[in-house]
Amino acid sequence: MRFNIVKNTVLLFVLGMISCGNFSKKKADGFVTEDQTTNTQIPKPKTQNPKPNTQNSQIIVGANQTVAYLPLLKGKRIGIVANQTSVIFKKNLKPKTQNPNYTHLVDSLIALNVNVKTVFAPEHGFRGTADAGEHIKDGIDTKTGVPIVSLYGDNKKPKPEQLKNIDVMIFDIQDVGARFYTYISSLHYVMEACAEGNIPVLILDRPNPNGHYIDGPILEMANKSFVGMHPIPVVHGMTIGEYATMINGEKWLKNGIQCELKVIPIKNYTHQMPYSLPIKPSPNLPNDKSINLYTSLCFFEGTNVSVGRGTNTQFQVFGSPFLDKTNFTYTFTPKPNEGAKSPLYQDKICYGTNLTTAKNLNSLNLGWLISAYKNTKNKADFFNSFFIKLAGTKKLQQQIEAGLSEAEIKTTWKQGLESFKETRNNYLIYK
Template identity: 60%
Template structure:
């Protein structure tokens, strides 16, 4: 371990190896010395951050020895970084410069560099910086094919999630785990904080409404890190046909579900701020209506509006225009009336009030909801409740038993308290 002792001699702490495998019991690994073919840049477990979360990607002393003599695939995007004294370095660049053999980078929705619109197909390509092939998991296929996995010994999964069921990175996680189980390839998830991990809320998805924006019977806000969620996918048998993925989670240090965490890199083009990320689970329901949720502005998921909302009720006005992540925003070039929530208090539960009030004050109730709303909600019931003038508190009462059962299940997979 001389190489790694030298690498970390200027850091404050050298952390003890901690792996959690699929199921509930730990899987032990032999920690060999890392390959001396190249040197991974020194990571910073930072004194200035005073016990701020140390993400799984930063625990290079844990996973680097296990990559020796392996050909790997890595599922990554712009958030897949190692933090260091210079800010951060992309994990793909770090591994490549350390002579780790990477066969392919697998890219989720929004692409490897996070520039594509929501729902926009992502094409295969080549990374300009490293020359590595990029395989899209949001194009012709969302699940890696046996041909795409051929020759890969291990898959690293390192993507920042935001804790909402309809945020598609956990759907990509499902398909990567399923393909890996079918092809006997281990998966290492490098864990990261969930900025909405301090609560669970919303209706439980019903099986008949399963889609890529909701694959599992969980609430809208699931309250798990992506590593914990991977364990739940495995443990609950959601891969199907009795399949289990050979899963290892590289845990974080200094994290609990109540640890505040400000994302240093926006996880997708339309979640630019902590406020947007906090409001996203509540305002994303507007994506299934004729209301714009801030796409085409610089306050995505912090404002909402529609030309069909009553100007007498909604004083805030804006006009959506194309921008990064929203080439064709809803109501492009049309004046919208709505609310600005960019200074609203932090939410600890879903806020249905804006959705309910918008429906009450739209000029065209028949056109308010579209078919996507049921996919986002995971049930037809929520639309029916709003159309029947049920209050937010009455709607929330109907979620209680489902949330209690889910939380009991969730406890089995928590790595952090």
């Protein structure tokens, strides 16, 4: 699909009205469609998203399907939850390929005379350059003049006054499929605030690069935090759109309220289809390898082991000054860089392992974590309090300290994973 902002504006709106003729009607305060997902009764994948021809398929992300959603925005005041990944591609994506030709969604909608009132930015900011956990200030986007509201720090949930001029909220963020990657926590709070304010939410869906497997311990709600808000495994195998329908259907929002929700699904996509992210989703996930390893290596963020922040191989190496030099011969020295202004062990030699050429994972790897624990100088200093939040349970730390093997630990996850898979099946849009 070619996207020509100026020449095709009128055509897009006309085609949109025709192709979206199955919409029953629009409410003054939002939209209602025949496939309304407020009650999260999602059609099976074969009706929601036709089986792709994987030989010649081109992945078409939700944002690119302007014909499907522009009519929903006509005459509305729009809020957008977006970052640097929220783009419309000038050419569709083939599996395992990247496409540098794109226009930001906000820029495109403004060019199409859509009334964009506010951009809401998650962790790392609207342009995606802030460190993990760094406070992001509200401001004005210098390119468009649109106000930016940060959804990180003390303002994780949009306030009523920040939503008073919004009729429809768009959520378009590239996720990586890990429970502790905070974009799905931002999704929760946006849906909750919009449900309370009777504002419909429109999800422009994107592929999950780690959507080909499900693994990890189920979060226990006693350990709920911004890096884990729901009783799901570490790797959930769902897209943002699917996950939003699960949040709604399982009534995880405050007091069990539900959000008026519509998902623009990805075309020609399955969960088993490899997907190379055209834009890095955050400063410390610079490439496909780091994204694949992230789900396993992020556990180290709850220990005294570095995951390579402050190097050019973030989440592709791990190490610390305290690991046994004879068993961990690879070395690196963290320095300040983009996404790591003050990295752990700055200017100190770390001994560890280089995983840049490791095979891609189809399950969580606990072997690296267990090996690092066994080979650290002072085991009492290895774990910190953040580890339990990342793991979602106290059991994993206790199991590692007790000397259980990876296989023994994973056996204890089986029942929870089977139960989650049954629940997940109710919300799948893609095979």
